[in-house]
Amino acid sequence: MKIRKVGVIGAGQMGAGIAQVCAGIGKEVLLCDIKEEFVQNGINTITKNLQRSVTKERINQDKMNSTLSNVKTTLHNNDLKNCDIVIEAIIENKDIKKKLFSNLGKITKENTILASNTSSIPISILAEASGRPTKVVGMHFMNPVPVMKLVEVIRAKTTDDETFGTTFKLAEDLNKVPVLVNDFPGFVSNRILLPMLNEAMFCVMEGVAEPEAIDTVMKLGMSHPMGPLRLADFIGLDTCLAIMQVLHRDMNDDKYRPCPLLIEMVKKGKLGNKTGEGFYKY
Numbered sequence: 001m002k003i004r005k006v007g008v009i010g011a012g013q014m015g016a017g018i019a020q021v022c023a024g025i026g027k028e029v030l031l032c033d034i035k036e037e038f039v040q041n042g043i044n045t046i047t048k049n050l051q052r053s054v055t056k057e058r059i060n061q062d063k064m065n066s067t068l069s070n071v072k073t074t075l076h077n078n079d080l081k082n083c084d085i086v087i088e089a090i091i092e093n094k095d096i097k098k099k100l101f102s103n104l105g106k107i108t109k110e111n112t113i114l115a116s117n118t119s120s121i122p123i124s125i126l127a128e129a130s131g132r133p134t135k136v137v138g139m140h141f142m143n144p145v146p147v148m149k150l151v152e153v154i155r156a157k158t159t160d161d162e163t164f165g166t167t168f169k170l171a172e173d174l175n176k177v178p179v180l181v182n183d184f185p186g187f188v189s190n191r192i193l194l195p196m197l198n199e200a201m202f203c204v205m206e207g208v209a210e211p212e213a214i215d216t217v218m219k220l221g222m223s224h225p226m227g228p229l230r231l232a233d234f235i236g237l238d239t240c241l242a243i244m245q246v247l248h249r250d251m252n253d254d255k256y257r258p259c260p261l262l263i264e265m266v267k268k269g270k271l272g273n274k275t276g277e278g279f280y281k282y
Helices: 015-025 035-054 061-069 094-107 123-130 161-173 189-205 211-222 228-235 238-251 261-266
Strands: 007-008 029-031 072-073 085-087 113-116 135-140 150-155 177-182
Touching: 007 015, 007 189, 015 029, 015 035, 015 061, 015 072, 035 061, 035 072, 061 072, 061 211, 085 094, 085 150, 085 161, 085 189, 094 113, 113 123, 113 161, 123 135, 135 161, 150 161, 189 211, 189 228, 189 238, 189 261, 211 228, 228 238, 238 261
Parallel strands: 007 029, 007 085, 029 072, 085 113, 113 135, 150 177
Antiparallel strands: 135 150
């Protein structure tokens, strides 16, 4: 199956990044969200990313212009009906995603691939909701999408060979490194990463050390490029909490219990970089 037209639902940081890399290899991209301000923010994010690349001479102005010209926006899911693949990058909420996939299963072409950028929710749940389980796959990009090479391609038990193969090939065409991951809560990346971030939060809560000290230990002692608490702020503490809640519920193991400090910070709206304050102030 040839992918020519890509739909991206969710114009936030991840969705905008996915739209940018797809448009950058010449795909026709339709970026969809529920409000005009959201899709415009997405276009602004793409423009800033591309302008930064022009300034650093990674691409030229013509490449920037052609990439932007490949991206159109819409507020209506029905406009995605003729896409060859639709990649969902919305809020990490199982019920909202299930409702979306149910809708997409009804409005898109019979052979349209429905992919999710979910961080932790099992693909099988979304596949069942879609009504076309053979055409559903996970396509978990890393943040920031234009920079990070990894894509976890998650295959549910129902995902057929064509769907998986086409999605894997698209990731390669995007100059990413796709990795086959089977369908379990958190997949590989977040099943390993988030408990580490969560444990760093317990260290703060219990007074083991201050955030800067914890991050320094992990950077200098373990050669991590970024400390776990700075990384959590960058990911978004609300996203971290959502992933830990999925792991805790679906794995039925208290080792995935979200740190109470994380819960408290999310309740207070301290979500990290995007709100100006998390474990650090921005």
